[in-house]
Amino acid sequence: DTVMTQSPDSLAVSLGERATINCRSSQSLLYSSNNKNYLAWYQQKPGQPPKLLIFWASTRESGVPDRFSGSGSGTDFTLTISSLQAEDVAVYYCQQYYSTPTFGQGTRLEIK
């Protein structure tokens, strides 16, 4: 299975500041035939299921605020929240779908 490793495990950021979460995969997620990275990001709040934020590493799901952005290619990816809002407090997960789906261990984002 492809192992997904996120860093850091937890992160505290001031309101209005930038938050950056990293995700590394044990194999490349870039499919050469279509030049797409098979990587998604989710947000999960307590007591709720995960919510899809980004797919193809950088495409925002409909309705997701544009302060959320994804970047990276191959094995290294980043989720950035440009200006942290109180409602962004959650655990964030990356997930690869290049092979049998696997998720990262999660990054807990809090307000400093």
Place this chain on the structure above:
Amino acid sequence: QVQLVQSGGVVEKPGASVKVSCKASGYTFGNHGISWVRQAPGQGPEWLGWISTYNGNQHNAQKVQGRLTMTTDKSTSTAYMELRSLRSDDTAVYYCARNAGLGPQWLDAFDVWGQGTMVTVSS
């Protein structure tokens, strides 16, 4: 609106079986596969398996091979997951999730999730 509504939480003894339902509404059931994902307390999600709502083809994670069966009922737009020979480490919240249609078969992200079903395995 598009939604998946799951059955309620259960407590089962080790060795027993559990069956969870997932009723879809707000979209054409046969146009999207359904995956099952579980999340143990304090852990990240774990993908268990996928079923095609079009032809019933399915694929399971190796970890639950031989213990997991997924079915669908097109007449009621409902998917089912049955896990047998339950162990204590099967204790988790079980989610059904709609495949987004990005990749082939089970190679996909998940754009709609059920509310989750808590399965507790305890003697």
